[in-house]
Amino acid sequence: MLEINDLKARVDDKEILKGFSLNVKPGEVHAIMGPNGSGKSTVASVLSGRDVFEVTGGSVNFKNKDLLELKPEERACEGFFLAFQYPIEIPGVSNSYFLKSAVNAQRKYHGLEEIDSADFLTKLKEKMALLEMKTSFLSRSINEGFSGGEKKRNEILQMLMLEPSLAFLDETDSGLDIDALKVVAKGVNALRAKDRSIVMITHYQRLLDYIEPDFVHVLSDGKIVKSGPKELALELEAKGYDWIEAK
């Protein structure tokens, strides 16, 4: 699904990723943990195609394509989804219009006809019920005046509607209270499938109680310094990142 080899990236003159490697197979759930400034969010930005970062080395293969050669919209249409750490507000564009247009933009990319309005609405309402979202949300502008929890839920809703092959969640759990976290986890778990993969970036072990990963990786100073089963997260929580970095 996703093979990242020795990825190096910088912003301005500062090198942030210094040889990041990760291999995600279909159906797997990976968690990337690490202290502030270790490069977690940079990984998400580089993979989604944000041009503020300059890739200086390494390769990224996504479903047998060179991901780094694709435009951001092509990455999305090929099935790469980034759940943003800080979801953006767009006044003047309603959620329902946006979601439908996004679904159709991706269908067009694949040479498919526009989605049937009734089918779209049925599916949307089903996903919204799963995420415990009110229908009034549909006519509101994208994230305008939403609470932190609502914005994160909205990211997950977009993910459920777009059905990506690989979902990259950038600190989706930050700023969520425990109830909202459970709802978000329910949404993510609903997406789990044999042919889909999920990578979560998080600071806290708490998220992993609700979305159980197959692998946990520790990122430090721009590369993965330790990988292990989900128990690694518990060990990190108990001992702190110093334990890894001191080695």
Added chain:
Amino acid sequence: MNFLTEDFERVNNSSGLLKLSLSESSKKTLVIDQSLNLDLELNNGAELNIIEIYKGQGAQQAKHSIKLAEGGRLNYALLQLCENDSEVDYELNCEQKDKSEFNFDSFAFGAKAFKKSINVHLNGERSQCDLKGLFCADSDRKVEEKILVKHSVPNCQSSQLYRGLFQEKGQGVFDGKILVEHGASGSLAFQNNRNLVLDKTAKIETRPQLEIYTDDVQCAHGATTGQIDENALFFLRARGFPKGEAHKLLVRAFAREVIQNFKYDECRELIQKAIFKD
């Protein structure tokens, strides 16, 4: 209600001046699609809807004088959809008495030069005005919005919401002023102007002004000018929108913020057609 198809009273006036006095509690809708001067008086409780559309060519000018007596209500939509060679000078003066209401939706795009001056005098307690506008310019065209809202007596409300959209050597001026005079306590006044400049050749000069000569008022004003939000553009692309479409969506969203509150659906449609060609 559809003023484009239905048979509302269309003003056809060769003298260039329309004098109208609306009696108590009467109601009327007028569609004006020629250049003329208005002299209006709305008496107690009268309600008037005006849709004024500027098309055509050459030099045009208008000077409107409006008096709203107690409880009078005027809903006014002004659409400037002129040809590229036209120059329009537009002035509207409105004096408001107690509990009167003036709602003004305006759209400007098309004329080579469009100068608009709106003066509202809140001169009766609890009167209110709500001014909204979208003004756009490209291809060496110039549009000027000048607004003065004067609060002279206590407990009046005013609001100005203006969005400007500029590209390809278009030029704009927003010169909006709130004046709260001595004794106009309890005034509520709001002014907001945001401008979107799509390339480096376009220009907008914005002068939001607030002058307050009394205590116990709530006033807010602000103006911003910027380009397309790169974060929003990236977000849309990351959801699969091609760059051009994402850009278009954001420009429309910017315009929609003001026109979605316009009173007439038909106005919205005409505006969409004029600026987005659809």
